[in-house]
Each structure stands twice: as C-alpha cells, then as structure tokens.
Amino acid sequence: MTTHLFISPRAQPLPRWQHAFPDATLAARPGARRADVVWWMPPQFDASALDALIADLPAGTPLVVLSSEPSQADAMQALAAGARAYCHAYATPAMLQQVAVVVLNGGLWLGPELMSTVMGVASKQLLADVDPAAATRLDALTPRERAVAIEVAHGATNKEVARRLDITERTVKAHLSAVFEKLGVRDRLQLVLELKQPPASVDRAA
Amino acid sequence: MTTHLFISPRAQPLPRWQHAFPDATLAARPGARRADVVWWMPPQFDASALDALIADLPAGTPLVVLSSEPSQADAMQALAAGARAYCHAYATPAMLQQVAVVVLNGGLWLGPELMSTVMGVASKQLLADVDPAAATRLDALTPRERAVAIEVAHGATNKEVARRLDITERTVKAHLSAVFEKLGVRDRLQLVLELKQPPASVDRAA
DNA sequence: CTGCCTATTGGACCGGTGGACAGGGTCGCC
DNA sequence: GGCGACCCTGTCCACCGGTCCAATAGGCAG
Numbered sequence: 158m159t160t161h162l163f164i165s166p167r168a169q170p171l172p173r174w175q176h177a178f179p180d181a182t183l184a185a186r187p188g189a190r191r192a193d194v195v196w197w198m199p200p201q202f203d204a205s206a207l208d209a210l211i212a213d214l215p216a217g218t219p220l221v222v223l224s225s226e227p228s229q230a231d232a233m234q235a236l237a238a239g240a241r242a243y244c245h246a247y248a249t250p251a252m253l254q255q256v257a258v259v260v261l262n263g264g265l266w267l268g269p270e271l272m273s274t275v276m277g278v279a280s281k282q283l284l285a286d287v288d289p290a291a292a293t294r295l296d297a298l299t300p301r302e303r304a305v306a307i308e309v310a311h312g313a314t315n316k317e318v319a320r321r322l323d324i325t326e327r328t329v330k331a332h333l334s335a336v337f338e339k340l341g342v343r344d345r346l347q348l349v350l351e352l353k354q355p356p357a358s359v360d361r362a363a
Numbered sequence: 364m365t366t367h368l369f370i371s372p373r374a375q376p377l378p379r380w381q382h383a384f385p386d387a388t389l390a391a392r393p394g395a396r397r398a399d400v401v402w403w404m405p406p407q408f409d410a411s412a413l414d415a416l417i418a419d420l421p422a423g424t425p426l427v428v429l430s431s432e433p434s435q436a437d438a439m440q441a442l443a444a445g446a447r448a449y450c451h452a453y454a455t456p457a458m459l460q461q462v463a464v465v466v467l468n469g470g471l472w473l474g475p476e477l478m479s480t481v482m483g484v485a486s487k488q489l490l491a492d493v494d495p496a497a498a499t500r501l502d503a504l505t506p507r508e509r510a511v512a513i514e515v516a517h518g519a520t521n522k523e524v525a526r527r528l529d530i531t532e533r534t535v536k537a538h539l540s541a542v543f544e545k546l547g548v549r550d551r552l553q554l555v556l557e558l559k560q561p562p563a564s565v566d567r568a569a
Numbered sequence: 570c571t572g573c574c575t576a577t578t579g580g581a582c583c584g585g586t587g588g589a590c591a592g593g594g595t596c597g598c599c
Numbered sequence: 600g601g602c603g604a605c606c607c608t609g610t611c612c613a614c615c616g617g618t619c620c621a622a623t624a625g626g627c628a629g
Contacts, residue, residue: 328606533580
C-alpha cells in the first residue's frame with residue numbers, strides 16, 4: 158500500500174485529493190514525515206521553502222508540487238529544486254492518480270505543454286553541451302567516473318552528486334580522485350575549466 | 364488491455380521483453396502499426412531514422428528508445444526527437460513495466476542520472492528567462508571585486524588570487540562573498556559556470 | 570559634517586574537499 | 600581458480616572555502 162502525504166496550509170484536504178487517495182494524510186507544515194509520495198501545495202510559491210522541504214525529505218521520495226494557479230516560472234523553480242511533478246491542484250482524481258503512478262515509477266510528470274518546452278530547451282542545451290569537446294577527453298574514463306565528472310562539470314557538490322547518482326559521498330570522492338588523476342587536474346574547478354575549454358589550445362604545448 | 368509493439372531488427376524478442384509483456388508484438392521494421400506503446404531498439408542509434416519513425420507514429424503514441432549501450436548523447440537525441448523514455452534494453456522486466464506505466468500515464472522516464480542532468484540544465488536555462496538576477500554580469504561589480512572574480516574564473520585559488528593582487532587571502536574572501544551575493548551564485552564553481560556560459564539571450568522563440 | 574560606498578584586514582567557525590590509509594563486492598578473462 | 604578492471608564503502612586528517620562577527624581608512628554626495 159502506497160502512502161501519500163499532502164502538505165498544505167489549508168485546514169481540510171481538497172475533496173478530490175481524498176477521492177483520489179482516500180488513505181492520504183494531511184499536514185499543515187513540512188516535517189520529516191515518511192511517505193511514498195509527498196504532495197506540496199504552498200499558499201504561494203516559495204523557492205527557498207521548497208528547497209528546505211526537499212532537503213528534509215528522505216532521499217528518493219518523489220515530490221509533487223501542486224498549484225491552484227500553475228505558472229511556467231513556478232514549475233521551473235520546482236523542477237530546479239528537484240520536484241518530480243508539477244500539476245494543477247484541482248486536477249481530476251484520475252489525473253492525480255496518473256501523476257502518482259508516474260512518479261512512483263521513477264518518471265517525471267509535467268503536462269503536455271510544459272513537457273515539450275522543457276524537452277526542447279534541455280535537449281538543445283545538452284546536445285550542444287555534452288557532445289563536442291567533452292566526449293573526446295571523457296572517453297578515457299569509466300562510465301561511472303564520467304557520470305561523476307559530468308555532474309561536477311555542471312557545478313554539483315559531492316553531496317549533490319551522491320544524491321543524484323544514488324551513491325555515497327565517499328564513492329563520489331573515489332571516482333573524482335580517479336578523474337583528477339586521469340585528466341591531470343588538481344581539483345574540481347580545474348576540471349570544469351578543462352571540460353568547458355575547447356580542445357583547441359593545449360596550453361602546455363611548450 | 365494495452366498493446367506493445369517492439370521494433371527491432373533482431374529475429375527474436377529478448378526474453379525479458381516477453382517476460383514483461385507476453386502479448387507484445389515484434390516487428391523488424393517500422394511501419395504504421397498501431398499500439399499503445401512503441402519500443403524501438405535500433406541496431407545502432409540513428410537520429411534521422413528516429414525522426415522518421417516518430418513522424419509515422421499516430422500522434423500521442425509514446426515511444427520508448429532502448430539501447431544495449433546507453434549513452435547520454437543518444438538519449439539527448441532521442442528526447443529531442445520526441446521519445447518519451449530512454450532505457451537499457453536489458454533492463455529487468457519489472458523496470459520495463461515501470462517504464463511502460465510511466466509513459467502510458469503521460470510521464471517521462473529517463474533513469475535517475477539522466478533525469479537529474481536534464482532537469483538541471485533545462486531549469487537553469489528556463490529560469491534565466493524568468494529570473495533576471497541570474498543574468499547579472501560583471502559590470503555590477505566594483506573594480507576590485509571584478510578583478511578577484513576574473514582570477515577565480517581562471518581557476519585560481521584564494522591564495523593565488525591574494526598573491527597576484529597583493530592582498531590578504533582574507534580580503535579575497537571578502538570580495539568573493541560580495542561577488543557571490545551580487546551575482547546570485549553560491550560558490551566559486553557556480554561563478555565559473557556563470558561566466559563561462561555567457562549569453563543571457565535565450566532564443567526560445569521557436 | 571554626516572552618511573554611504575569601497576577597499577582592506579582580523580578572528581572564529583564550520584562545512585566541503587581531497588588525500589591516505591583501509592576494505593568489500595561483481596564481473597570477465599587467462 | 601586466480602587476476603585485474605570496476606564499483607562501492609569506511610575512517611582519519613589537513614586544508615580550503617565561505618560566512619559571521621567585527622574594525623579602520625579613504626572618497627564622494629547630500
């Protein structure tokens with residue numbers, strides 16, 4: 158049985174929530190509650206509150222952000238913070254259940270329009286970003302090392318990498334040390350510079 | 364009953380496919396077949412073939428791209444073309460079923476690593492549209508702050524910056540804190556990314 | 570003169586980082 | 600079976616990075 162936790166300042170859960178998930182619990186404020194899916198409906202969108210909420214959630218717990226007035230900007234902030242879905246608070250029970258199914262199975266749910274916007278931008282960016290120079294130098298690395306290197310190249314801390322790759326921070330360090338060694342850089346910052354610089358000029362050509 | 368169509372050049376379906384979806388049909392070549400979910404496993408990744416395949420699919424039919432050797436670059440191309448999921452061809456039947464559930468409910472399935480990569484990049488890009496703070500540049504800084512920022516952007520440590528500018532390491536920290544604050548970044552790594560990833564212009568008109 | 574900004578520095582504090590020891594496991598290859 | 604990769608985890612420790620608490624001093628606008 159999957160458990161659902163709705164976090165909302167409102168006194169009563171929306172009827173459609175109960176309709177969709179009769180056994181769901183409701184909390185007025187975020188807490189270190191455990192649940193299979195956490196639904197968050199803030200009175201008004203607050204990025205920092207969302208960050209704090211996600212930080213407190215057990216790793217891997219999917220968060221769905223609900224909004225009575227969805228906006229693209231809010232959705233983006235929600236996704237940036239790590240939410241796995243963003244949808245209308247007054248969506249039909251059937252749709253809420255669909256969303257739950259998606260996030261419970263490791264998916265991302267955004268609704269058609271947002272989805273296409275996100276995918277368009279993301280794929281364009283990543284195609285231009287990961288493909289070119291990086292590949293040539295990264296192929297000396299093992300797949301796992303490469304994954305860590307790419308995360309770091311995007312600015313992630315060890316803790317964040319660990320969370321995203323679902324490994325220990327210690328393991329991240331291990332891979333990272335190997336990466337530094339293989340690429341001949343002294344720290345993560347040099348790694349970023351190495352991967353961002355086009356391969357053209359190898360400055361120690363002297 | 365949901366119908367599954369596997370498109371693969373191989374003569375026999377993989378056992379795990381049959382295990383996951385006993386009623387699935389197999390086709391060697393793309394065609395205008397109808398199905399609730401289409402799974403495509405190309406002998407090797409081919410972006411144009413993928414485009415053609417998606418064009419022939421009934422609108423709204425989710426496509427899952429399978430790969431026996433997943434790569435981030437291929438995944439990006441698949442997503443750009445409109446695939447709704449990208450996963451390992453030898454994933455467990457349970458995972459394949461999860462993927463099916465996700466895409467059938469309007470979700471996107473990428474696996475944890477790719478997912479975080481995509482979301483990170485996409486949200487950063489889209490937020491830049493919405494949040495002008497992130498687009499702020501060096502001209503908002505005082506001359507001294509700018510000098511420090513540039514040194515750091517070249518990969519210098521605080522100690523190195525201090526030596527080059529002939530000031531105390533402590534002072535470097537002070538300037539840096541101001542820089543972080545003004546540019547809205549959390550640390551030197553984000554600063555480097557901000558300065559390396561230049562144009563604030565997001566050509567999202569398309 | 571009175572703020573206000575800028576540049577500079579000090580000390581204390583804490584979390585992030587990277588190296589140096591460890592070890593555990595799986596897999597494929599000889 | 601051994602041997603070497605790759606992946607994952609652990610502890611200890613020195614160092615770096617960033618923030619918070621200050622303080623001093625010059626320039627500039629009101």
